[in-house]
Structure formats: structure tokens, C-alpha cells
């Protein structure tokens with residue numbers, strides 16, 4: 071990749087108005103070792119403002135391009151991301167910790183949004199509606215909103231950016247993103263490739279900086295920004311929504327989850343175990359759609375606990391770059407502390423550690439993949455997202471009870487259940503108060519489907535044809551005097 075070192079110490083610059091700017095002063099650490107893997111600039115409100123203004127200047131010419139031209143540029147970006155997949159994945163593993171195979175999977179996933187919206191750019195169509203006057207026609211246009219400002223988290227350093235950026239650029243918006251400072255190197259590597267792909271200056275901007283509130287303040291208050299798109303904690307989402315209210319900006323929020331994973335007595339138990347493994351332990355349990363509460367019907371409870379424990383026992387903990395490793399380190403010390411707090415709370419209230427339960431012998435932020443049985447609704451894990459490699463297994467008796475437990479949370483992002491009875495599949499699928507429900511699958515993410523939550527998990531959808539809705543305004547033209 072042009073000018074971007076993928077190995078050794080990566081000194082990367084931010085990307086504003088088509089230029090690589092700022093001196094790399096903030097260390098980016100490898101969570102597996104604590105070593106410095108790279109450095110990025112510490113930019114603040116002034117640079118955030120200049121990025122927004124660059125995006126504002128770039129907006130009209132970008133929006134005026136033919137959809138086919140925007141599509142071709144996005145397609146080139148997709149091709150470059152795929153061509154550099156191995157290198158991008160390595161950068162990601164070094165700064166984020168996830169196993170290399172998962173990092174490659176994320177690059178494919180991230181690229182899939184760029185490919186999908188390159189295609190979709192040509193299909194953002196409006197309507198001609200039946201008229202109420204013989205001398206007039208009603209047209210509905212879908213026009214790009216303008217500048218989109220995004221703030222993204224560390225758990226998916228590439229995909230959380232492209233899932234927002236690709237649809238925004240496809241419809242003609244311009245884009246400014248502040249990536250998480252745990253994982254800015256992947257974001258800046260993507261920006262390099264966007265630059266190489268010929269994305270015009272100002273259309274995509276990446277601002278790195280430690281003072282997230284100051285940058286967030288500019289994003290939510292600058293008059294040029296029309297949409298603030300955020301993925302992260304519910305707490306920060308609420309702050310941004312409040313701030314955006316003063317300028318009546320649209321906000322798209324992908325916030326926390328507390329995903330239930332229900333195993334009914336008619337389920338294929340082996341399939342349910344396999345689903346629980348990918349849903350719970352992917353990214354070391356650090357995704358907002360990870361199973362957080364596993365509810366198992368009484369008659370299959372013991373069998374499920376045994377099978378899941380056997381599968382978890384086969385996970386291999388280590389550095390993400392080592393062959394065969396399936397569990398890397400957690401992102402930071404406070405992540406470990408939360409897992410420990412949930413385990414201590416649950417065991418104090420009667421839960422049993424079936425496997426794991428403590429820090430891993432490797433030290434640092436490595437944690438033993440853990441299974442708890444006898445977990446109940448009064449434990450902290452029933453309420454809060456653990457965001458770590460710990461599977462708490464609850465017992466239930468009836469379908470109504472399971473649905474009641476599952477919905478007893480302020481969150482509503484993803485839910486999963488395993489069942490074969492077709493009546494139950496429809497009843498439970500419709501009763502779960504979630505934006506996404508995986509039925510007989512522990513993995514729901516794809517660029518082809520609308521990702522997003524209800525309740526305090528946020529609003530707006532990313533992916534699929536719906537993913538452009540946040541970035542277009544609907545305009546009605548009444549053409550009269552015909």
C-alpha cells in the first residue's frame with residue numbers, strides 16, 4: 071500500500087481534505103503485549119472543524135457526479151481493500167487483538183459494504199405518485215443530506231467505518247469519521263486505500279484524537295453536519311443525541327445490546343452449541359450482538375451445559391497472530407475487570423463456575439473462556455452486557471417464561487433462539503422485542519440485511535437497501551401548470 075507501513079512501528083497520519091496530516095504522537099498498543107505498534111496524531115476541535123468544512127466543500131461536486139461515477143470509485147476502493155486483505159488484517163490484529171482469521175473475516179465483511187453500496191449507488195430512486203390535480207404531477211426525490219459525521223468503536227475497526235461510509239458516499243454525501251483511539255491504524259490504512267482509489271479530496275476524512283468529547287462536540291454542533299452516525303456505548307450515544315438536538319440533526323445510533331440466546335427443548339442441541347460458540351466467543355465476546363444471556367429449557371439444560379463446556383474447552387487462547395489461536399486478549403484492563411465483576415457477582419448469588427473463571431496464565435488481558443451454570447435473573451449479567459468470553463447459562467421452564475426473561479431489558483439489538491417447531495419459530499420470532507433475531511443461527515451479520523436495534527439499543531439501520539435511508543432527504547416536488 072502506497073506509503074503505509076504494515077509492519078514494524080506504524081507512524082500514520084490523519085486524513086483531511088485529501089492530505090495526510092498531523093504528527094504521529096499518540097501510541098497505539100498491542101493488547102496482547104502492551105507493545106507500541108504505531109502512533110497517530112492527536113487532533114482536536116480545530117482539525118475536526120476543518121475536516122467538516124473540507125467535507126462541506128467537497129459535497130456539491132461529489133453529489134453532482136453521476137451515480138455510475140461514484141459507483142466506479144467505490145468499486146476501486148473495494149478492489150484495493152480485498153487486494154490488501156492480509157496486510158489490513160495484520161494491522162487490525164496487532165492493534166485490536168482478534169485472531170488473524172477473524173480479522174481477515176472482518177476485512178471481507180467491511181469490504182462487502184463497499185461493494186454492495188457501489189452497486190446500490192445506481193438504484194437510489196425516487197417515486198412518481200398519483201396526482202390530486204389534472205394539471206400537476208407529484209415527484210419524490212431522494213437527495214443526499216450533505217456532510218455525515220461518524221464516531222466508531224474499536225471492536226470492528228474496519229467494518230464499523232465502511233458500513234456507514236459506503237452508503238453515505240454512494241448516495242452523494244461526504245464523510246468525516248473519528249475512529250476509536252484503540253484502533254485508528256486500520257481506519258487510516260483504509261483511508262490510504264480510498265485515496266489510492268481516487269475518492270476526491272474532502273469526500274472522506276479521518277480525524278484521530280484523544281479528546282473524543284471535543285471532536286464529538288464539533289460533529290454535533292457544526293451547521294454543515296446533517297447526520298451524526300455513532301456506534302458505541304448507550305451512554306455516549308445518549309450524550310451525542312442530546313448534543314445533536316440543538317441543531318435538529320439526524321442521529322443514527324448502534325448502541326449496546328444484552329442479547330438473549332434461547333435453547334428450546336425441540337432444538338438441535340449440537341447446532342445450538344455451535345451457534346452459541348460463534349455468538350458468544352467471537353471477538354472474545356466483544357461484540358454488541360454477542361450472546362450475553364443463554365437461556366436453556368430445563369429438560370435439555372444439563373446436556374447443553376455439558377456440550378457447550380466441551381466445545382469451550384477446545385478454544386485456544388493466545389496472540390491473534392499465532393497459528394490456531396481462537397481467543398486473543400481483551401482490549402484493555404477495564405474489560406477484564408467487568409468480566410471478573412460479573413463472575414464474582416454471579417457466584418456470590420449461587421452460580422457455579424463450570425469452566426475457566428479467571429485470568430489466563432498468559433497474563434495481560436488474556437482471560438480464560440468461561441462457562442457459568444445456575445445463573446438467575448437477579449445477577450448483574452442479566453442486566454448488563456459482559457463484553458467478554460463468559461457464557462452464563464440460565465434455566466427456564468416454559469416458552470412464555472423464556473420470552474419474558476429475554477425481553478426484560480432496556481436493550482433490543484440482537485436475540486437468538488434454537489427451535490424446530492414451526493409454530494414456536496413464528497410465535498417467539500414475533501414476540502422478541504429486538505431489531506434482529508437469529509433463528510437456528512448464531513451469526514446474523516451480512517451486508518444484505520438491515521442491522522440495528524430497538525429500545526435503548528438505538529435506531530437507524532445499516533446494511534441492505536435500507537442502509538442508505540439515513541443519508542437521504544426526501545423532497546416532494548409538485549409540478550403544476552401542465
Ligand code: ADP
Pocket residue numbers: 221222223224248249250251282283284285286287301302303304306307309
Ligand atoms: P466503548 O465502550 O466501545 O469504548 P464508547 O462509547 O466509549 O464505547 O466509545 C465509542 C466511540 O465513542 C469511541 O470512538 C470513543 O472515542 C467515542 N467517544 C467516547 N466518549 C465520547 C464523547 N463524549 N463524545 C464523542 N465521542 C465519544
